[in-house]
Amino acid sequence: MKSQYSFLTKAPIIEAVLEIKTTPIPVWEENLITGKIKSQFSTGYTFESENIFQHTMQFQPTLFASENKSVMEWNGLRLTSEDKTEIVKVNRDSYVYSRLQPYPGWENFKEKALAGWNDYRAIAGKQNIKRIGIRFINKIEFVNDELSELFVSSPRTVGEIDKSISGYFQQNVYSFNKGEYGASHIQTIQASDINNQNPSFILDIDVYTSEVLPLEEKDLNNNLEQIRMFKNDIFFGAIKEKLLERLK
Amino acid sequence: MNYTVPMNSSLAYQLRPGLAGFSREAVFVASEKQSLAGRLMETVTFGERDRAILSRLFSVISQTANEGWDGYGALPVSVKTYIKTMEFLCVLPGTVKLPEMSADPDGSLSMEWYRSPEWIVSISIDGNGKLDYAAIFGDRKYHGSMYFADEIDKEVLNHIGRV
Numbered sequence: 001m002k003s004q005y006s007f008l009t010k011a012p013i014i015e016a017v018l019e020i021k022t023t024p025i026p027v028w029e030e031n032l033i034t035g036k037i038k039s040q041f042s043t044g045y046t047f048e049s050e051n052i053f054q055h056t057m058q059f060q061p062t063l064f065a066s067e068n069k070s071v072m073e074w075n076g077l078r079l080t081s082e083d084k085t086e087i088v089k090v091n092r093d094s095y096v097y098s099r100l101q102p103y104p105g106w107e108n109f110k111e112k113a114l115a116g117w118n119d120y121r122a123i124a125g126k127q128n129i130k131r132i133g134i135r136f137i138n139k140i141e142f143v144n145d146e147l148s149e150l151f152v153s154s155p156r157t158v159g160e161i162d163k164s165i166s167g168y169f170q171q172n173v174y175s176f177n178k179g180e181y182g183a184s185h186i187q188t189i190q191a192s193d194i195n196n197q198n199p200s201f202i203l204d205i206d207v208y209t210s211e212v213l214p215l216e217e218k219d220l221n222n223n224l225e226q227i228r229m230f231k232n233d234i235f236f237g238a239i240k241e242k243l244l245e246r247l248k
Numbered sequence: 249m250n251y252t253v254p255m256n257s258s259l260a261y262q263l264r265p266g267l268a269g270f271s272r273e274a275v276f277v278a279s280e281k282q283s284l285a286g287r288l289m290e291t292v293t294f295g296e297r298d299r300a301i302l303s304r305l306f307s308v309i310s311q312t313a314n315e316g317w318d319g320y321g322a323l324p325v326s327v328k329t330y331i332k333t334m335e336f337l338c339v340l341p342g343t344v345k346l347p348e349m350s351a352d353p354d355g356s357l358s359m360e361w362y363r364s365p366e367w368i369v370s371i372s373i374d375g376n377g378k379l380d381y382a383a384i385f386g387d388r389k390y391h392g393s394m395y396f397a398d399e400i401d402k403e404v405l406n407h408i409g410r411v
Contacts, residue, residue: 014271014273017267017268017269021398024376024377052327073328089268098268098270098271100271128395130395130398131398133267135268135269135274137269137274171281184266188276202273202276206266206267210399
């Protein structure tokens with residue numbers, strides 16, 4: 001496996017995500033946690049509460065007298081940066097950091113994601129980490145008949161009667177290091193819209209590990225570097241030289 | 249090429265939601281997955297087990313959604329508990345039989361795999377994913393507690409597999 005890959009000045013990343021799942025925070029009360037989050041993640045974010053609905057049925061002793069009611073339960077907070085390029089989700093058992101376009105590079109992404117994680121940990125206490133994952137969504141515009149020149153695995157028609165492809169979805173699920181790490185590699189096509197003349201090829205890679213013990217910061221960093229290497233192995237393995245040159 | 253297809257690799261399981269994402273493209277991928285999963289669920293071959301899971305869960309939920317459903321002040325089974333239990337059942341290997349289900353007075357859901365009074369595994373899950381299990385295999389008894397997140401602990405899976 002390569003440890004160095006070509007640097008891409010035009011990396012087609014439209015979203016990069018770090019997600020860390022933990023054992024649940026013992027006390028999860030809206031006012032208390034919201035206050036802590038607002039003081040911990042102090043500047044540059046807008047805060048939005050997220051709720052889940054529970055629909056319940058009230059059964060009465062009489063045959064027809066029943067009543068439905070909806071109960072809203074607080075699920076956590078969603079934080080959005082002023083320029084709307086960064087989203088943080090804080091839930092009882094997970095921390096998510098998402099960076100939208102423009103992608104600032106791995107080191108910057110990792111630094112900000114881990115800074116937020118440290119803020120989360122200050123609120124959560126020393127919860128055990130259950131799962132660490134990163135997700136990188138890449139979007140590459142293409143013109144007709146070009147896909148097989150850009151990607152190692154691309155959609156193709158079968159049979160002899162003339163036809164065109166109007167939809168495509170492929171998912172490979174990989175296992176690394178005897179199951180210690182897993183990955184999902186999705187390829188799909190997104191139709192053109194008003195802003196894009198051409199359709200786009202979506203290359204969506206997420207890599208994760210559930211084999212996680214309580215970690216020190218150094219271990220988390222090493223783990224992320226390992227996960228990143230698997231992610232790069234899939235990305236650079238999925239594209240052909242022609243696309244690589246285009247992205248450099 | 250190496251294939252290491254896990255036991256729980258049902259198609260619906262493989263198409264479960266992945267890591268979070270907020271871009272338009274992340275929503276697009278999720279909706280494509282959901283559409284494929286929905287098409288599989290409609291079929292007898294791939295959908296029967298998932299439909300059976302939903303049916304068993306719904307049967308319990310519909311009777312336990314209100315406080316005091318047991319006549320003694322039991323807590324209702326919450327949506328979070330329902331979701332956690334469904335996640336657990338969906339990652340259960342397709343070769344394992346589905347459990348009998350019931351609700352507990354504390355609002356958690358219980359699953360039981362039963363062969364005889366001396367050969368039984370019982371698991372309960374609450375809305376936070378806290379999983380308690382107890383297993384009896386003749387004169388051997390096991391029990392434990394952990395948090396469930398996406399994957400079933402190997403030891404728990406081994407116990408279930410023995411019933």
